[in-house]
Amino acid sequence: MAAPVVALAACAAPMGGFTPEEGVYRLLSLSSQRAFARLTQPGGFYDDQLTRIVPPAPGEPGSDVVAAVLRTNAVRNRVAFALNDIAVDAADRAAPIVIDSIRRMSFSDALALARGGPTAATDLLERQVGDALIEAMFPEFSMGLSGDAIEILGAIAGASGGSNYLALARAGSALASRSIFRAIGREEAAIRANPRATRDPAIIALLLGGGAY
Template sequence: MLQSPVSRRHILGGAALLLPVAMLGGCATPLGSYGIDEGVRRLLTLSSERAFSRLIRPGGFYDDQLTRLTLPDTGGQNNVLAAVLRTNAVRSRIALALNDVAVDAADRATPVVLDAIRGLTLGDALAVLRGGPTAATDLLARETRGAVVEAMFPEFSNGLRSDATEILSAIVTAQTGIDYTAIARSAADQAGAAIFRAIGREEAAIRADPRRTGDPVLTALLLGTGR
């Protein structure tokens, strides 16, 4: 899927954090005239950009076991529909539809994540850099996951009433009792978790070999803080 203008603007805006050392402001440190907190933001921005560039492609969620969504609990449906939904073929078709919706939903989430990174409050940025392979992502998820889920929820709510409903209509005619709102909420929550797993994977890869980023600031920070 092509990125929307909103996503492109925010990704380019996020890339503004990834500037040469001489262009960065902040408190002086042994590594140059920039703050450790800026290093965490740079790490998160690059990790997020890489994750979203994968997720917003066609099949971005479904083709990756780490991010694939499964059919959420359809609580409240009638017995006939419940039995049908337990069949692998039907579950697979609906899962494909959900994962397609997730691609568009992730497009909505992109600016939310990148804006949150800019405003992230870092009580101990050095501890984050010295933490585990996904320490920065874990912090971002704690601060931002709720907003990400809310940003994606309308896309799932609308998608369920189009793609998924069409599939269900072809199987049974009696659809009373389906709680679309609950299913959409569950799917949005799954997608939110998947997004942060994808960001965490990118963070871990960057930490493992920061020189490959071509970012001298990030390289100096990660290699100089006992990662």
């Protein structure tokens, strides 16, 4: 669990010869580092209203599975806890993908990202990553749900069989992916609100100017 965070920390280390691209790179690296540090703690998803995974509402992707499986509030709550617990472990699979995507990104208009909204860089990262996080986390959700509490097993078995595991696991993966980017976006917004607190000259120069570029 520590390795991805260490890798991201290295990305954020101060360096000379700053460019706008370097500033955005470090902004995303630090935002991701902080987000995964929170999410990979016990209760990292469930204890946070922003990232808590809630089973899909009617009309949302996966809601047909939820309607069939979550027949009572007791089962619904148990599944919600299970999804959020699984997401903590699944985030370990997601972190290297985010790190690699940041490293490979081309910031062709870095200054526009710097002057963009509070989550402009994160929004670009999410588009770059696409469905890769969903695919990476799906095995973790699939194994976690199929091996979890008796309440879940009984509910799914009574609904229509094992295919519900896969559909619910994919819905959970998609929800976890969105939660991860919400968490990164929140960290980006916080850095933008107070760049000097990072003590990273490249980020400070990017967001506040000062002639470094």
